[in-house]
Every structure is written in C-alpha cells, then in structure tokens.
Amino acid sequence: MLGGEGIAGVMGGAGLNDSPAMRLPLLFALFPLFLHAEAQRFEFTARASEIDPRAKAHPEIEFVFESKGKPADIQHASVDTRVKPQGKLVIWLMGHSAGLFERVNSFGLHAIRVHYANGWFGKFGNQSPGADGQQNGHIRLEAATGEDFSPLVEIPKPDGMMERSFQFVKWLAKENPEGKWKQFLSKDGTGLDWSKVIISGSSHGSTTAARFAKHQAVDRVVMFCGPRDQLETWQSLPSATPSNRFFGFSHVLDGGWSGDHYCRSWELLGLNAHGPIVNVDQMTPPYENTRRLITDADVKGDDKRAHSCVVPGGASPKSADGKFLHEAVWKYLFTQPVDQSGPATAADEDCEKDLKK
Numbered sequence: 001m002l003g004g005e006g007i008a009g010v011m012g013g014a015g016l017n018d019s020p021a022m023r024l025p026l027l028f029a030l031f032p033l034f035l036h037a038e039a040q041r042f043e044f045t046a047r048a049s050e051i052d053p054r055a056k057a058h059p060e061i062e063f064v065f066e067s068k069g070k071p072a073d074i075q076h077a078s079v080d081t082r083v084k085p086q087g088k089l090v091i092w093l094m095g096h097s098a099g100l101f102e103r104v105n106s107f108g109l110h111a112i113r114v115h116y117a118n119g120w121f122g123k124f125g126n127q128s129p130g131a132d133g134q135q136n137g138h139i140r141l142e143a144a145t146g147e148d149f150s151p152l153v154e155i156p157k158p159d160g161m162m163e164r165s166f167q168f169v170k171w172l173a174k175e176n177p178e179g180k181w182k183q184f185l186s187k188d189g190t191g192l193d194w195s196k197v198i199i200s201g202s203s204h205g206s207t208t209a210a211r212f213a214k215h216q217a218v219d220r221v222v223m224f225c226g227p228r229d230q231l232e233t234w235q236s237l238p239s240a241t242p243s244n245r246f247f248g249f250s251h252v253l254d255g256g257w258s259g260d261h262y263c264r265s266w267e268l269l270g271l272n273a274h275g276p277i278v279n280v281d282q283m284t285p286p287y288e289n290t291r292r293l294i295t296d297a298d299v300k301g302d303d304k305r306a307h308s309c310v311v312p313g314g315a316s317p318k319s320a321d322g323k324f325l326h327e328a329v330w331k332y333l334f335t336q337p338v339d340q341s342g343p344a345t346a347a348d349e350d351c352e353k354d355l356k357k
Contacts, residue, residue, distance in 0.1 A: 039081045041105060043078045043101075044076070047071055049073050051075075052167045056156070058117055061153055063118075075115050075164070076101070077111065077113075077172055078105050078110075079110045081179060088109050090197075091165055091198070092201060092205070093114075093199070093201035094203065096113045097312065099311070100313075100330075103334075114164040117153070117159050120139055120153055121204055124153075128229060129233070133234075143208065146162060161212070169185060183196070184196055194219075195217065199221050200223070202224035203225050203228070203307065207226045209223060213240070213245075214234065214237055217240040217241050220247065222247050225251070225262070225308070226262060226265070228265065230260070235264075243274065244338050245338050246269055247291050247293070249280075249293040251296070251307070251309055254307045256307070263277070264353055264355065266292050267353070273341075275287075275288050276343075277292045277293075278294070279295065280293050280295050281296060281297055286340065287329075293333070295310065295329075297325055298317060312330065
C-alpha cells in the first residue's frame with residue numbers, strides 16, 4: 001500500500017495536478033483496492049438448514065443438524081476483496097480449515113465449505129468394494145449430486161453437495177455483494193458454473209472430490225492425503241475432468257501412502273501422464289510441473305500427524321524460524337496453470353495395484 005508521497009508522485013507524473021476531479025478516475029484505475037473503503041477479508045458462517053428449508057437430516061447415515069446440543073450444519077465461506085480475484089471458487093469437502101481458507105483467499109480464490117451427507121462412510125465404508133467394485137464410489141456420487149446412484153442410501157438433491165453449494169452461493173451473493181459471489185452462478189440461475197469451481201478435500205473429502213470430478217467437469221481438483229477407496233475401480237472410469245487438472249499431495253508416512261492407496265489412485269486417475277512423483281522437500285516450484293507431490297518432512301514418526309500435515313494447521317511441518325515449510329506447495333496446487341504439464345512417466349513398479357490380496 002502506498003503512502004501519500006507515493007500517490008502524489010504518480011499523479012504528478014501523470015500531469016493531472018491542476019484538477020483533483022480529473023485525478024480521481026486515474027487514481028481508482030491505478031489503486032482500486034487502496035481506495036475501496038470496504039475492501040477486506042470477509043468471512044461467513046451459516047446453517048444449511050436455515051438457508052434451504054428443503055434440507056433434511058438423515059440420522060441413519062450420521063447426517064444431522066445438531067450434535068451434542070450444538071449446530072452440526074454450519075457452513076463456512078470467505079473471500080479477500082483486497083486481492084486480485086482469479087474468478088474461481090474452491091469448494092472444500094472436509095471439516096473447516098481456517099488456515100487453508102486464508103491461503104486460498106490470498107491467492108485470489110473464493111472459498112466455501114458445505115455441510116453435505118458425508119457421514120455414510122462409518123456405516124458402509126468397510127463393505128467396499130461391493131459386487132461391481134464401485135460401492136463407495138456410487139455412494140460418494142449420490143452424496144455429491146443428490147441423484148440416485150446407490151441402493152444403500154437415499155440422499156435427495158437438497159442434501160447433496162451440489163445443491164448445498166448452489167444455495168450457499170446464492171445466499172452469499174445477497175449477503176455479500178462486495179464479494180461478487182454471483183459470478184459463480186450458472187447463466188440460467190439453476191446451479192453453479194462448475195467450470196469455475198476447484199473441488200478439494202482431504203482424506204475422505206479428497207476421495208469424494210476425485211469421484212465427483214470424474215462425473216462433473218470442474219476447473220481443478222486438489223487432493224490432500226488421498227484419494228483412497230483402494231479396493232475400488234471407479235478411479236479408472238472415463239473422466240469429465242481431464243487428468244491434467246487433478247493435483248495430489250501426501251506425506252510418505254501416511255498409512256494411505258505406505259499402503260499404496262494413494263499412488264494406486266493417482267495412476268488410475270492418469271496422473272503419471274503429467275510428470276513423476278516429486279518430493280517437494282528436495283525440489284523447488286514448479287516441481288517439474290507434475291501432479292503428484294509427496295513430502296518426507298519431519299512429523300516425529302507419527303503416521304496420524306503425517307496424514308493431516310499436508311493441510312495448513314497445527315500438524316504442518318515448520319522451519320526453524322517458525323514458518324510453514326509448504327507454503328509454496330499450497331500455492332502450486334491451487335494456482336499452477338493446468339496446461340503446463342510434466343513429462344509422461346511409466347507406471348511405478350513399487351506401487352501395488354491389486355490391493356484386494
């Protein structure tokens with residue numbers, strides 16, 4: 001941000017010192033964020049059940065509006081209008097991550113976290129892969145879309161991720177016009193413009209993000225510590241979202257990595273066509289333009305910490321001066337141009353593909 005002397009110098013150089021009225025339009029053009037009194041980082045929380053009266057609880061799959069006397073359907077949103085906007089919306093499919101939202105906002109991205117029917121995993125997850133090898137994938141798709149893909153659950157449209165996201169963005173467009181949320185609504189006003197959406201999540205959420213992106217074309221997929229569904233085959237299905245738009249990041253001590261769950265999914269998704277597996281602690285951006293990133297940063301040998309450390313937070317590794325080690329990685333995952341792709345590599349012989357045995 002410039003002080004008075006900096007502005008005066010620029011305006012003087014423009015040759016407009018004789019007329020304050022003439023200076024103002026140019027000043028806005030040069031310093032729009034400086035002069036926008038309302039420019040700030042906006043954060044919102046709202047209950048899904050209050051935004052959309054059609055929303056219903058499904059306690060049979062642990063999808064409720066209250067838990068232990070507290071609201072369980074709180075949704076989060078944030079945007080920083082001081083930052084040049086990228087015109088893209090991040091939809092986060094796991095528990096709210098304040099640190100991640102701060103960072104994606106600093107990249108010029110809008111972000112929301114919606115409450116949708118993801119509690120089914122505790123009931124059905126261990127029954128994978130099912131008769132056709134895609135049981136969890138079918139449930140994930142129903143939970144995401146609100147359409148009938150699985151006989152095991154009944155999740156109507158108002159309770160699926162797509163509709164919850166649409167209703168939330170509509171609400172935000174009214175509540176926060178300064179945030180320009182309306183740009184993410186489709187032209188016909190019946191849903192979101194998914195070409196502007198980055199779908200992301202960690203663990204269970206990253207797996208659903210990947211499954212959804214196979215079905216619905218999106219701008220980008222960012223997968224932290226995932227995807228899993230390691231006994232299923234949906235990862236190799238034809239994809240509405242091209243493989244160069246999928247990005248993954250995991251720690252090598254994470255049980256999903258050491259068990260070959262993630263490397264298997266990454267190859268089935270076709271990510272080896274876009275560069276090798278790169279250790280971000282041994283290389284600088286743009287990491288050979290790859291889509292497969294790993295870290296072996298010190299997590300004190302704790303596999304649970306390893307699982308969560310790839311998302312900004314208390315478990316994330318820090319340098320000696322207290323700064324997060326992976327700031328550049330997070331920026332790469334969400335902003336690396338998708339048309340810049342690394343060289344195709346052969347399948348990893350050390351990654352076991354048949355995990356049923």
